[in-house]
Amino acid sequence: MFLPILAGGGLVALCWLLPPLRKWKWLSGVTYGFGLAVGVFGSFAAENGIPDFPPTERMQWLGLSAVLAAIFAICGSATGQPGKERSWPSTEFFAVLAGAVVACLPFIVQWAGGELRPYFSSAGPADQLAMGLAVTVGFLALDRIVESRHGVTLPLVLFITFAGLAPIADAASWITLTFLFAVAAGISLIAAIAARFGGSPSIGRGGLLAAVVLLVFLPAAGYRQTYGEFPWWTWGLAAAAPLILLPLEHPWFGKLPAWGGLVLRLVLVAAIVGTAVLVALQSGSGADSGNDYGGFN
Amino acid sequence: MFQHLQRLQRRFRIVRGVLAVSLLGSVGLAAGLSAPGLKENAIAATASAVAPLNFKLDPVHCMALFRIHHVGAGRFWGMFDDVSGTVVYPEDGSTAPTFDVTVKVESVHTGNEKLNRTIAGPQFFNAKEFESIRFVSTGGKSIGEKTWEMTGDLTMHGVTKPIIAMVECTGVAGNPVQKKVGFEATFTVKRSNFGMEWGVKNKALGDDVRMIVGLEGDWVR
Numbered sequence: 001m002f003l004p005i006l007a008g009g010g011l012v013a014l015c016w017l018l019p020p021l022r023k024w025k026w027l028s029g030v031t032y033g034f035g036l037a038v039g040v041f042g043s044f045a046a047e048n049g050i051p052d053f054p055p056t057e058r059m060q061w062l063g064l065s066a067v068l069a070a071i072f073a074i075c076g077s078a079t080g081q082p083g084k085e086r087s088w089p090s091t092e093f094f095a096v097l098a099g100a101v102v103a104c105l106p107f108i109v110q111w112a113g114g115e116l117r118p119y120f121s122s123a124g125p126a127d128q129l130a131m132g133l134a135v136t137v138g139f140l141a142l143d144r145i146v147e148s149r150h151g152v153t154l155p156l157v158l159f160i161t162f163a164g165l166a167p168i169a170d171a172a173s174w175i176t177l178t179f180l181f182a183v184a185a186g187i188s189l190i191a192a193i194a195a196r197f198g199g200s201p202s203i204g205r206g207g208l209l210a211a212v213v214l215l216v217f218l219p220a221a222g223y224r225q226t227y228g229e230f231p232w233w234t235w236g237l238a239a240a241a242p243l244i245l246l247p248l249e250h251p252w253f254g255k256l257p258a259w260g261g262l263v264l265r266l267v268l269v270a271a272i273v274g275t276a277v278l279v280a281l282q283s284g285s286g287a288d289s290g291n292d293y294g295g296f297n
Numbered sequence: 298m299f300q301h302l303q304r305l306q307r308r309f310r311i312v313r314g315v316l317a318v319s320l321l322g323s324v325g326l327a328a329g330l331s332a333p334g335l336k337e338n339a340i341a342a343t344a345s346a347v348a349p350l351n352f353k354l355d356p357v358h359c360m361a362l363f364r365i366h367h368v369g370a371g372r373f374w375g376m377f378d379d380v381s382g383t384v385v386y387p388e389d390g391s392t393a394p395t396f397d398v399t400v401k402v403e404s405v406h407t408g409n410e411k412l413n414r415t416i417a418g419p420q421f422f423n424a425k426e427f428e429s430i431r432f433v434s435t436g437g438k439s440i441g442e443k444t445w446e447m448t449g450d451l452t453m454h455g456v457t458k459p460i461i462a463m464v465e466c467t468g469v470a471g472n473p474v475q476k477k478v479g480f481e482a483t484f485t486v487k488r489s490n491f492g493m494e495w496g497v498k499n500k501a502l503g504d505d506v507r508m509i510v511g512l513e514g515d516w517v518r
Contacts, residue, residue, distance in 0.1 A: 172418070
């Protein structure tokens with residue numbers, strides 16, 4: 001688990017801390033998303049091998065979603081650099097395109113010679129559509145935050161989010177998924193530290209899109225493929241926690257001092273994620289004590 | 298006097314008639330026993346003792362136990378409760394039984410709910426995607442009294458591989474109306490051959506899985 005964190009986090013730290021690399025704004029915007037994808041893919045591959053394409057097992061979508069995140073990290077940054085006036089409708093167009101790719105990927109898999117089937121067990125076309133929609137809406141909603149919040153805010157928010165999803169995945173008894181969330185959290189924490197000392201770079205649209213893709217795919221896999229005995233919305237609540245940043249962009253909150261605004265944001269995100277974690281863990285422990293398997297009658 | 302003689306004659310005729318009828322009846326019975334139709338029935342009655350009977354597995358008294366090495370230290374056991382299928386077997390064990398056994402993965406039971414979820418989950422059996430384990434026998438070689446080395450195809454985690462299992466008939470019980478038969482099968486598989494490779498390389502969990510399957514079937518007429 002530590003090697004993927006070092007690989008992904010190292011990439012981010014290099015690009016955000018080394019002065020020659022910091023000059024390349026485009027690279028700065030790509031690096032968080034790409035580092036995140038490298039770390040998650042590395043963690044998946046270390047445990048389960050390189051995923052096949054087309055996938056032979058649904059679990060391989062975890063590794064493939066990291067590949068998708070890497071591609072989106074590069075392409076997302078091509079839609080414009082943070083701080084510069086973006087050329088409408090490139091961002092919106094790219095958000096819809098990314099969502100469409102996610103919704104239609106099973107059809108692309110079929111075109112590539114694979115079997116046409118939903119991403120995950122017991123899922124259907126509605127799930128694919130919902131996942132694609134979540135990518136589009138998540139990207140568009142948080143794009144404003146990427147524009148306005150440079151530095152440690154988003155990496156720390158994503159750190160809390162991924163770190164909270166790890167115990168939820170553990171409560172669902174999926175070791176690989178737990179590690180993937182832990183790796184993503186570790187890379188986000190390194191990114192936050194690097195941002196603190198690297199001149200407050202932005203994670204960029206590429207970084208945001210990569211994070212959104214992972215925050216859609218991984219919890220969806222966790223919900224559909226495991227036997228976690230907690231409510232389905234636990235996954236969604238934790239994964240959607242960064243959206244709380246949107247109302248906090250209200251001018252009223254702008255009156256707060258910088259540190260106050262940061263603390264408020266982190267506390268709110270942590271409260272939402274913490275609630276989801278508590279629900280998951282309490283449901284899990286309840287199931288442990290009430291073992292209903294194997295009646296010997 | 299004359300009347301007395303007539304009475305004696307009548308009695309004699311009655312006795313003669315009864316004797317004649319009895320004789321005819323005896324002859325007829327003997328002839329009947331040697332008739333071709335009844336002969337066939339008798340042969341069939343003898344053959345039914347060795348003809349293979351169909352049994353349906355009784356899920357209440359069937360289970361599949363597995364044992365696996367954990368982190369190179371202890372070996373832990375688990376069990377699948379939901380076992381179903383069919384067995385074809387002659388009561389006298391003159392030929393090898395044939396099996397078609399299906400185990401529902403979600404019925405895994407280790408005594409710990411979290412471990413149950415882990416084993417049924419995507420890390421190992423991935424039961425949401427591969428719901429069952431199936432064994433279909435393809436042949437059997439006798440290696441002792443009512444003991445066979447069975448070959449068959451085991452489908453697990455979406456992968457089908459031939460395996461060899463030692464099978465012992467543990468008994469046939471019942472009466473001409475109701476019969477039960479029991480078997481115990483033991484075999485070892487490498488889970489990595491079935492695409493379940495998690496933890497094999499770093500020895501978090503052993504590759505060899507020892508299985509003991511207890512089966513009991515009810516005669517289906």
